Amino acid sequence: MSVQSAKRRITAVDIAKRKNGDPVVALTAYHAHTASILDEHVDFILVGDSLGMVMHGMESTVPVTLDMMIVQGLAVMRGSKRALVVVDMPFGSYEASKEQAFHSAARVMKETGAGAIKMEGGEHMAETVEFLVRRGIPVMGHIGLTPQAINTMGGFRVQGKSDENQAQTERDAKAISDAGAFAMVIEGTVEPLARKITEDIPTVTIGIGASPACDGQILVLEDMLGLNVWTPKFVQKFGSIREHIEEAVTGYADAVRDRSFPGPDHVYARKQK
Ligand SMILES: Nc1nc(=O)c2c([nH]1)NC[C@@H]1CN(c3ccc(C(=O)N[C@@H](CCC(=O)O)C(=O)O)cc3)CN21
Ligand SMILES: CC(C)C(=O)C(=O)O
Numbered sequence: 016m017s018v019q020s021a022k023r024r025i026t027a028v029d030i031a032k033r034k035n036g037d038p039v040v041a042l043t044a045y046h047a048h049t050a051s052i053l054d055e056h057v058d059f060i061l062v063g064d065s066l067g068m069v070m071h072g073m074e075s076t077v078p079v080t081l082d083m084m085i086v087q088g089l090a091v092m093r094g095s096k097r098a099l100v101v102v103d104m105p106f107g108s109y110e111a112s113k114e115q116a117f118h119s120a121a122r123v124m125k126e127t128g129a130g131a132i133k134m135e136g137g138e139h140m141a142e143t144v145e146f147l148v149r150r151g152i153p154v155m156g157h158i159g160l161t162p163q164a165i166n167t168m169g170g171f172r173v174q175g176k177s178d179e180n181q182a183q184t185e186r187d188a189k190a191i192s193d194a195g196a197f198a199m200v201i202e203g204t205v206e207p208l209a210r211k212i213t214e215d216i217p218t219v220t221i222g223i224g225a226s227p228a229c230d231g232q233i234l235v236l237e238d239m240l241g242l243n244v245w246t247p248k249f250v251q252k253f254g255s256i257r258e259h260i261e262e263a264v265t266g267y268a269d270a271v272r273d274r275s276f277p278g279p280d281h282v283y284a285r286k287q288k
């Protein structure tokens with residue numbers, strides 16, 4: 016990193032000011048190349064623990080490690096210079112105690128240079144969120160459908176369908192907001208709940224499968240590009256990257272088989288005498 020950069024990055028403080036303003040635009044990225052494409056078009060890039068499922072074919076995000084998040088977080092920092100980079104805390108790296116959370120989050124901040132971290136959880140994580148924020152780590156919350164809880168939820172379940180669950184999710188939002196999170200992801204919740212939370216709390220809400228009522232939106236990049244075959248219902252495919260890759264790969268395979276590749280332009284010759 017340079018001593019002084021010409022254009023400063025968007026900060027967590029900038030995002031926090033976007034309540035009732037223009038919608039906050041966010042996408043996930045795990046690589047330097049994709050990060051460099053998103054950099055000019057989004058407000059923040061999330062290095063999501065969804066990378067376990069998207070890059071590695073895991074069935075959930077539970078096996079993702081802190082080291083995996085740090086490696087990809089660093090890649091995304093190298094590829095970007097304008098957008099805020101937020102790194103997800105993976106399952107098992109923060110839930111045991113606020114000290115464990117600080118230790119893990121500090122590693123992410125020091126080893127990647129990212130501007131903020133995100134952690135899943137409501138009321139039960141509020142004390143931890145406050146502990147980190149007070150010690151200089153901007154925290155993005157994540158409530159509603161929290162994928163790391165797949166094994167206690169019994170699957171990825173849309174939240175807010177019952178009165179009891181709606182009331183709990185509202186308490187979660189309030190607790191994370193009061194704890195000082197600069198923004199929070201609301202994932203997989205029924206529309207009236209996402210709307211009510213967004214109206215009731217002063218914290219910026221970022222929706223994913225949580226209706227247009229939120230202050231911003233996020234999607235997993237590979238889902239909206241059309242690279243992943245199956246996606247949750249809340250995804251709109253804005254591209255069809257899978258077909259582009261298929262076309263390029265079959266073109267290459269055909270060219271190798273009929274010996275039209277490598278062609279004259281791709282061959283090294285000896286020095287002319
Ligand atoms: N590629 C990808 N995209 C994501 O959005 C994403 C991940 N991976 N991994 C981490 C979590 C997991 N997510 C998920 C995964 C599955 C559903 C899902 O099965 N949804 C059902 C509805 C379930 C219900 O009705 O309760 C669906 O059909 O959309 C939702 C969110 C969102 N996140
Ligand atoms: C889906 C987003 C919000 C996320 O947490 C992830 O990509 O891991």
Ligand SMILES: [Mg+2]
Nearest residue numbers: 063064065103
């Ligand atoms: Mg995540």
